[in-house]
Amino acid sequence: MIVIMFGPPGSGKGTQSSLLKEKRGWSHLSTGDILRSEVKQQTELGLKAKAFMESGQLVPDQLVIDMLFAHMDGAEGAILDGFPRTLTQAQALEAELGKRELDYKVFSLELSQEELETRLTGRRVCSSCGTLYHLNFFPPAQEGQCDSCQSQLEQRPDDSLEVVRKRLSVYFEQTYPVKAFYEELGKLKSLDGTMDKHEIQNSIHMNIN
C-alpha cells in the first residue's frame, strides 16, 4: 500500500507522514532526503542524478521514481511526501504503480491561503541561541523575547510574507493540478488541514486498510 500525502507547504504533510510511519512502521519517502542521501552515498542512481544537477538540469522524473522505489523494499507500505509535484510526475508515477500492481491512496490536506500564510510567516528564531518559536503553535512567554536567554526574536527572510506568497503561488501553479488528476481517478480523500494533528491522523487510518 502506498499513501501519497498531498498539500501545500505549511499544511503539515511532513508531520502526518512521520505519525503514520511511527504507527505503521512504513517507509517515509521524502524525495528531497532520498535524493541527498543517494548522491552522498554515490549509488548508481545517485551518481546519475548528480550529473544532471551539476549541469544545472532537473533530475528526470523517472530517475526520481526509481530512487523512491529503491527505498521502498521490505516495508509493507510507504508514504510519499513531496512527490508528485507536477502533473507529469503524477502520470509517470501512475504508470509505475500500475506496472508494479500497487494500490495507493492520496490524502489532500486542505487549508485556505490565509491560514497557510499565517502558519508559514509565524516562525521566529532567537537571534542569540537559535531556539525556534511559532507565534501560533509555540509562542514565547514574552512577546518578541526568547524564553531561555531573553534575547530578541527575529523572522528569517525565508519566512517573510513576500517569500511565502511566492512559494505558495509556485505550488498553486505547478502542483495544485495534481489534485484534480487524482480526484478524477477516484483516489483522493480531502481532509481539513486545520484539524488537530491527531484527528487528521485518525482520519487517515480509518481510510486505509
Ligand SMILES: [Zn+2]
Ligand atoms: Zn535565545
